[in-house]
Amino acid sequence: VRAAVIALLLAALPAVAQQPAAPDGKRNDITGPFGVRPLWQPATAERSRPGDPAAGRVLAAGREGAGNWACHSCHGMDGAAEGSGAFPRLAGQSAWYLFAQLAAYASGERAHPEMTPIARSLTISDMQDVSAWYAAQTDAPLAPAPRPDVRTLQLGAALSAAGVPARGVTACQSCHGAGGAGGDLMAPVLAGQYAAYTALQLRLWKRGERNAGALGVMPRIASGMTEDEIAAAAAYFASVRPAVRASVDPPTGDATATQR
Ligand code: HEC
Numbered sequence: 342v343r344a345a346v347i348a349l350l351l352a353a354l355p356a357v358a359q360q361p362a363a364p365d366g367k368r369n370d371i372t373g374p375f376g377v378r379p380l381w382q383p384a385t386a387e388r389s390r391p392g393d394p395a396a397g398r399v400l401a402a403g404r405e406g407a408g409n410w411a412c413h414s415c416h417g418m419d420g421a422a423e424g425s426g427a428f429p430r431l432a433g434q435s436a437w438y439l440f441a442q443l444a445a446y447a448s449g450e451r452a453h454p455e456m457t458p459i460a461r462s463l464t465i466s467d468m469q470d471v472s473a474w475y476a477a478q479t480d481a482p483l484a485p486a487p488r489p490d491v492r493t494l495q496l497g498a499a500l501s502a503a504g505v506p507a508r509g510v511t512a513c514q515s516c517h518g519a520g521g522a523g524g525d526l527m528a529p530v531l532a533g534q535y536a537a538y539t540a541l542q543l544r545l546w547k548r549g550e551r552n553a554g555a556l557g558v559m560p561r562i563a564s565g566m567t568e569d570e571i572a573a574a575a576a577y578f579a580s581v582r583p584a585v586r587a588s589v590d591p592p593t594g595d596a597t598a599t600q601r
């Protein structure tokens with residue numbers, strides 16, 4: 342079933358010529374997997390510029406001038422956030438995912454009292470730059486892993502590996518990668534994310550309060566989960582420490598793929 346779903350998703354992507362790989366091999370732009378700009382992220386000239394991490398660092402630190410909010414005060418300079426779990430870890434997420442979220446906050450699709458005005462204070466280039474900065478923070482320290490009881494860990498691991506097909510809960514790792522290390526198909530890193538944040542996002546989807554997002558699958562998956570399962574998945578992903586991060590880089594295409 343998993344293979345069929347992925348095959349279907351891939352079939353839905355427009356066929357494109359193979360694109361040359363970026364010099365650094367990193368996904369530091371906003372194309373989707375395989376260098377394809379997904380249909381649900383409409384192509385615009387502005388979006389086709391790779392972010393500049395150095396400029397993004399300035400934004401993270403807080404740019405002078407009214408209306409700009411220092412990201413570091415909540416997310417940290419390295420994107421590890423301040424540890425309470427109230428603010429998500431951004432470190433090492435793909436720039437594509439981070440940009441998509443900033444664009445969604447700015448457009449009001451993903452509504453949030455703090456992030457919506459902050460995203461609206463950024464230009465498209467700012468979003469690309471600050472996304473590139475946080476995407477590059479792959480060495481940011483992880484918060485101490487929570488120590489859920491064994492039953493909770495087992496339930497979380499089972500959800501990741503197998504899901505609950507009868508309730509439409511697809512195995513998390515089929516998209517988010519083994520141990521939630523981040524996958525292709527636009528699925529963000531879950532490993533090391535604060536449990537409180539992960540659980541909140543699943544509940545928001547369940548209540549229809551977060552936009553469906555890329556692929557549009559998360560509302561269905563979260564709706565099929567019980568409150569116990571949400572808590573278990575959140576605790577499991579907060580505590581896994583994958584040694585090797587799954588590839589979040591598309592096999593082909595990158596900066597040069599977007600210079601049209
Ligand atoms: C006042 C605290 C605060 C500041 C300052 C702040 N954020 Fe956030 N950010 C949040 C909170 C809270 C959330 C979670 C919101 C939600 O549940 O949708 C969030 C979510 C995000 C997300 C989505 C993460 C994900 O995994 O989906 C991104 C991307 C982001 N912030 C980027 C930024 C950037 C870039 C800046 C600086 C320009 C910034 N934030 C400044 C509080 C803050």
Ligand code: HEC
Nearest residue numbers: 500511512513516527528529539542554555556558559574
């Ligand atoms: C078919 C692919 C797929 C499956 C299966 C899947 N996800 Fe996702 N997930 C995604 C995508 C794509 C996103 C990004 C959505 C967006 O653009 O807002 C996402 C986002 C999330 C987020 C938001 C992370 C953040 O930083 O805000 C959480 C939490 C999450 N998924 C948890 C889960 C859990 C738990 C499971 C298993 C029970 C699961 N997902 C299964 C594709 C999937």
